[in-house]
Amino acid sequence: MAETQxxxxxxxxxxxxxxxxxxxxxxxxxxxxxxxxxxxxAATEYGVGVTLVGPEPIIAPELAKHDTSGLHIDIVHTDEVxxxxxxPAEAVRTKRRNSITLCHELTRxxxxxxxxxxxxxxxVLAAAIFTLRRIKGVDRPAFGGVFPAANGKRVMVIDxxxxxxxxxxxxxxxxxxxTAYMRAVFGDESPKVGLLANGEEETKGDQLTxxxxxxxxxxxxxxxINFIGNVEGKDIxxxxxxxxxxxxxxxxxxxxxxxxxxxxxxxxxxQELTAGPITSVGxxxxxxxxxxxxxxxxxxxxxxxxxxxxxxVSIIAHGRSKARAIKNAIRVARQAAEAQLPQAIADGLTRxxxxxxxxxxxxxxxx
Amino acid sequence: MAETQxxxxxxxxxxxxxxxxxxxxxxxxxxxxxxxxxxxxAATEYGVGVTLVGPEPIIAPELAKHDTSGLHIDIVHTDEVxxxxxxPAEAVRTKRRNSITLCHELTRxxxxxxxxxxxxxxxVLAAAIFTLRRIKGVDRPAFGGVFPAANGKRVMVIDxxxxxxxxxxxxxxxxxxxTAYMRAVFGDESPKVGLLANGEEETKGDQLTxxxxxxxxxxxxxxxINFIGNVEGKDIxxxxxxxxxxxxxxxxxxxxxxxxxxxxxxxxxxQELTAGPITSVGxxxxxxxxxxxxxxxxxxxxxxxxxxxxxxVSIIAHGRSKARAIKNAIRVARQAAEAQLPQAIADGLTRxxxxxxxxxxxxxxxx
Numbered sequence: 218m219a220e221t222q223x224x225x226x227x228x229x230x231x232x233x234x235x236x237x238x239x240x241x242x243x244x245x246x247x248x249x250x251x252x253x254x255x256x257x258x259a260a261t262e263y264g265v266g267v268t269l270v271g272p273e274p275i276i277a278p279e280l281a282k283h284d285t286s287g288l289h290i291d292i293v294h295t296d297e298v299x300x301x302x303x304x305p306a307e308a309v310r311t312k313r314r315n316s317i318t319l320c321h322e323l324t325r326x327x328x329x330x331x332x333x334x335x336x337x338x339x340x341v342l343a344a345a346i347f348t349l350r351r352i353k354g355v356d357r358p359a360f361g362g363v364f365p366a367a368n369g370k371r372v373m374v375i376d377x378x379x380x381x382x383x384x385x386x387x388x389x390x391x392x393x394x395x396t397a398y399m400r401a402v403f404g405d406e407s408p409k410v411g412l413l414a415n416g417e418e419e420t421k422g423d424q425l426t427x428x429x430x431x432x433x434x435x436x437x438x439x440x441x442i443n444f445i446g447n448v449e450g451k452d453i454x455x456x457x458x459x460x461x462x463x464x465x466x467x468x469x470x471x472x473x474x475x476x477x478x479x480x481x482x483x484x485x486x487x488q489e490l491t492a493g494p495i496t497s498v499g500x501x502x503x504x505x506x507x508x509x510x511x512x513x514x515x516x517x518x519x520x521x522x523x524x525x526x527x528x529x530v531s532i533i534a535h536g537r538s539k540a541r542a543i544k545n546a547i548r549v550a551r552q553a554a555e556a557q558l559p560q561a562i563a564d565g566l567t568r569x570x571x572x573x574x575x576x577x578x579x580x581x582x583x584x
Numbered sequence: 585m586a587e588t589q590x591x592x593x594x595x596x597x598x599x600x601x602x603x604x605x606x607x608x609x610x611x612x613x614x615x616x617x618x619x620x621x622x623x624x625x626a627a628t629e630y631g632v633g634v635t636l637v638g639p640e641p642i643i644a645p646e647l648a649k650h651d652t653s654g655l656h657i658d659i660v661h662t663d664e665v666x667x668x669x670x671x672p673a674e675a676v677r678t679k680r681r682n683s684i685t686l687c688h689e690l691t692r693x694x695x696x697x698x699x700x701x702x703x704x705x706x707x708v709l710a711a712a713i714f715t716l717r718r719i720k721g722v723d724r725p726a727f728g729g730v731f732p733a734a735n736g737k738r739v740m741v742i743d744x745x746x747x748x749x750x751x752x753x754x755x756x757x758x759x760x761x762x763t764a765y766m767r768a769v770f771g772d773e774s775p776k777v778g779l780l781a782n783g784e785e786e787t788k789g790d791q792l793t794x795x796x797x798x799x800x801x802x803x804x805x806x807x808x809i810n811f812i813g814n815v816e817g818k819d820i821x822x823x824x825x826x827x828x829x830x831x832x833x834x835x836x837x838x839x840x841x842x843x844x845x846x847x848x849x850x851x852x853x854x855q856e857l858t859a860g861p862i863t864s865v866g867x868x869x870x871x872x873x874x875x876x877x878x879x880x881x882x883x884x885x886x887x888x889x890x891x892x893x894x895x896x897v898s899i900i901a902h903g904r905s906k907a908r909a910i911k912n913a914i915r916v917a918r919q920a921a922e923a924q925l926p927q928a929i930a931d932g933l934t935r936x937x938x939x940x941x942x943x944x945x946x947x948x949x950x951x
Contacts, residue, residue, distance in 0.1 A: 279832055305829055308788065381782060381789065382790045414837075423749045423831075423833040424749055426833070449844075450836070451847070452842070453843055453844055453845075453850040454844050466782050466789070466790040466834070467837055470816070470838060471838070473817030474820055475841065476817070476818050478821055478849075478922025481821040482846060482849050483849075489877050489880075490873045492873065492876075493873075495872075498869055499866045499871070500873070502863060503863045504866070508855050510849075528643060
C-alpha cells in the first residue's frame with residue numbers, strides 16, 4: 218500500500234538503486250489517473266520505486282484503485298500545482314512547494330533518482346535550473362527530444378525549445394550532452410552527431426551554424442563527439458544520424474512540423490481508406506500493419522525529453538502522456554540516473570576546457 | 585513542328601497571351617526527356633507556347649518523338665548548361681549563355697511570359713536577380729514553396745532557402761510577396777499569413793521573429809496582409825494558414841523535414857503492409873485509397889517554387905520533376921505572368937513605403 222512521506226522529512230537515502238523516481242502526479246492532460254497508472258505499471262514491470270508528488274487527497278484514492286501490494290509507491294503531499302498556461306519562471310518562484318519543484322528537490326536531496334513531469338515544460342526547466350543548478354561549465358541546459366527514425370531507429374534533436382537564441386558554443390555543448398545521453402540511456406557508445414543546416418556542405422548554414430560547425434569539428438576528437446558534419450531536414454528521420462544539433466527555435470519548429478505532418482498524413486490515409494466499401498475492407502485486413510506503424514512512430518515509446526545540463530536527472534513527458542508514456546519516462550529517468558548522466562556530462566565538459574561562449578561574436582546572440 | 589529561334593533574334597513580342605513560357609530543357613534529374621514531355625503536355629492541355637532552351641541537337645530529336653502538330657513549341661539553342669553541383673553565382677557569371685540565364689533573358693526582353701527551370705536552384709536565383717533585377721524596394725528575393733495541407737488545401741512557406749540570414753523587414757516583404765502570389769496564382773484574395781515561431785503567443789520567438797512580428801502586425805492593414813500572428817510547426821500543414829513566413833534557413837529545414845518525414849512514414853507503411861499475406865491483401869484492396877493519398881500529397885501538383893521579388897516571372901521546378909511537374913510549372917508561370925505578379929508586388933511595396941531594413945538592429949543579421 219501507499220505510504221505518505223514528508224517532502225522535507227529526514228528519511229535517509231538508501232543505496233542508489235533502491236531510490237524511487239519522483240513523479241509529478243498532477244502533470245499532463247490525463248493527470249492524475251493516467252500518471253498514477255503509469256507509476257503502477259513502472260513499479261510492476263521494472264521494480265522501480267515511485268514517489269508520487271501532489272495533493273494526497275486526490276492521489277491516494279486514485280492509487281487505491283490499483284493493486285499496489287509489493288510495489289514501492291509512496292506519496293509526497295503538496296497542494297500547490299502549476300497549470301499548463303502559467304508563466305513558468307514566475308510560477309516556480311511564487312509557488313515554492315509546487316509539485317514540479319518538489320520532485321526536483323527530492324532529486325537534489327538524494328531522496329529520488331530523478332524527477333519526471335508531464336506538466337508545464339517551461340516550469341520543469343525553471344525548477345530544474347533553480348533546484349538542481351546547472352552543471353559547472355554548461356552555458357544553457359537544453360531539451361533533447363527523441364523521435365522515431367527509419368528502420369526502427371531513433372534520433373535525438375537537441376535543443377527542441379529551451380533556448381530560442383543561441384551562440385555557437387551552446388551548440389557544441391548540445392552535441393556533447395546529447396552524446397552523453399545516448400550513451401547512458403540507449404547504450405550507443407559512439408552516436409553520430411549531425412549539425413542541422415540547409416545543406417550538407419561545410420559552407421552551408423546561417424552564421425550561427427557555420428560558426429558552430431567550426432567549433433564542433435575542432436572539439437570533436439577531444440570531447441569524444443562522433444561528428445558527421447551538417448545534416449538536412451530530410452536526414453532527421455532517415456536513421457543515419459543519432460543526434461541532430463540545432464538551436465531551440467529551429468528544433469521546436471522541427472518537432473512540431475513532424476507532429477503536424479504525421480497527423481495530417483495519417484488523417485488523410487484514414488479518410489481515404491474509409492471513403493469506399495472495398496478500401497474499407499482492405500483497411501480492416503491491413504489493420505495489424507497500421508497498428509505496427511503507429512507503434513513504431515509512437516513518441517510514447519521513447520520516454521520523454523530530458524533536461525540536459527543540470528545536476529540531476531529531469532525528464533519531461535509529453536503533455537498528452539498516457540500511462541505507457543509515463544511508465545517509459547520513469548524507466549528512462551532510472552537509466553539516466555544509474556548511468557550517472559550528469560557526471561558524464563560534467564566529465565565531457567572538463568575534457569573540453571572552458572566554454573568559449575563569452576568570446577563568441579555578439580551578432581550570434583540574435584538567433 | 586518545332587522551329588528554331590535565335591536567342592537574341594529580332595522576333596517581335598506579340599500580345600501578352602500569345603507569348604511562350606521559356607523552359608530550361610536541360611534542368612533536373614530527368615532532363616531532357618521528361619522536361620520536353622512536360623512542355624508537350626502543357627502546350628497540348630493549356631494551349632500555351634513553350635520555348636525550349638538548350639542544345640538543339642539534343643532537344644530536337646527528343647521533341648521529334650512527340651506529335652507536336654498545332655502546338656507552339658520552339659527551340660532556342662545554346663551549348664552552355666549549368667550542372668547541379670556547380671557554384672551558382674560563379675556559373676551564371678562565367679557561362680554567359682547558359683540555358684537558365686537565356687530563359688530569363690527571353691523573359692526580360694518580352695519574348696517569354698516567364699522562365700521555368702528544374703535545374704540548379706541557386707543558379708536560377710542568381711540568373712533571376714542578374715537578368716530580371718530586383719523589384720524596386722525589394723531587399724531580398726525569396727523562394728516561396730507550396731506544399732499540400734490538410735483538407736485538400738495548400739500552403740506557401742516563404743522563404744525556403746534563398747536567404748539564410750534575414751533581417752526583420754525581409755520577413756515583412758516575404759509576407760507581402762507571398763500574399764501577391766497566392767492572389768495571382770490561386771485566386772485567394774485574402775490569404776492568411778502566419779509567422780513561424782516556437783509558440784503562438786506574440787511574445788514567443790527568437791529576436792528575429794519577435795521584431796518581424798511587430799513589423800508585420802503594424803504594416804498589415806496598409807499592405808493588405810491578412811496577418812493571423814504566430815503559427816507553429818504543427819500548423820504548417822494544418823490547413824488553417826495559407827502563407828507561412830520564416831527565414832530561408834528555417835524554411836529550408838522545414839521543407840526537407842516534411843520531405844523526409846513523409847518518405848519515412850510511407851516507407852514504414854509499405855514495409856508493414858507487405859510483411860504478411862493478410863495485410864498484403866488488405867493493401868491491395870486499399871490501393872486506390874493510397875493512390876489518392878499520394879496524389880493529394882504530391883508536390884508535382886503545385887507547380888514549382890516561384891522566385892519572388894524580381895522583375896519578371898521565374899519558377900523553379902523540383903529537381904526530381906517528371907513531366908507532370910514541368911507541365912504544372914509552365915501553367916503557374918503563365919498564370920503569374922497574366923496576373924502581372926511582379927507589378928502586384930511592386931504596388932504592395934509602394935503602399936508599404938521605404939524599407940526599414942537598414943534601420944534594423946545589426947544583431948538580426950546573425951540569423
